[in-house]
Amino acid sequence: MSLSAADIDRLAHLARLGLASDERERLRPQLNDFFGIVEKMRAVDTTGITPLAHPLDIMGDVALRLRDDVASEPNQREANQRNAPALENGLFLVPRVIE
Numbered sequence: 001m002s003l004s005a006a007d008i009d010r011l012a013h014l015a016r017l018g019l020a021s022d023e024r025e026r027l028r029p030q031l032n033d034f035f036g037i038v039e040k041m042r043a044v045d046t047t048g049i050t051p052l053a054h055p056l057d058i059m060g061d062v063a064l065r066l067r068d069d070v071a072s073e074p075n076q077r078e079a080n081q082r083n084a085p086a087l088e089n090g091l092f093l094v095p096r097v098i099e
Contacts (some may be wrong), residue, residue, distance in 0.1 A: 003031050 003011075008028060012019045019027070077090065086093035 003028060003035065 005024060005028070008019070008024050008031065011031075012024070081087055081090070081092070084092055
């Protein structure tokens with residue numbers, strides 16, 4: 001699969017990127033190489049292979065070393081809201097930005 005200049009323009013528009021023509025031409029081989037790798041990956045037959053939810057799933061039951069979820073900082077809500085221009089019921093009030 002080879003991307004055309006129009007394809008790159010469309011991708012740039014979808015990603016909200018402003019590309020100059022020299023940037024578009026510089027990116028074309030890189031994007032073509034990337035999509036070439038994707039095509040190679042799609043060509044691999046993966047029927048009968050169960051997807052892994054996590055890379056460690058293949059190792060079976062592994063105990064992860066996670067720390068306990070405990071609050072380590074004191075509640076400083078009043079101090080943090082002291083300089084707020086507007087509060088209501090302990091919450092910050094902000095101007096409406098969506099109609």
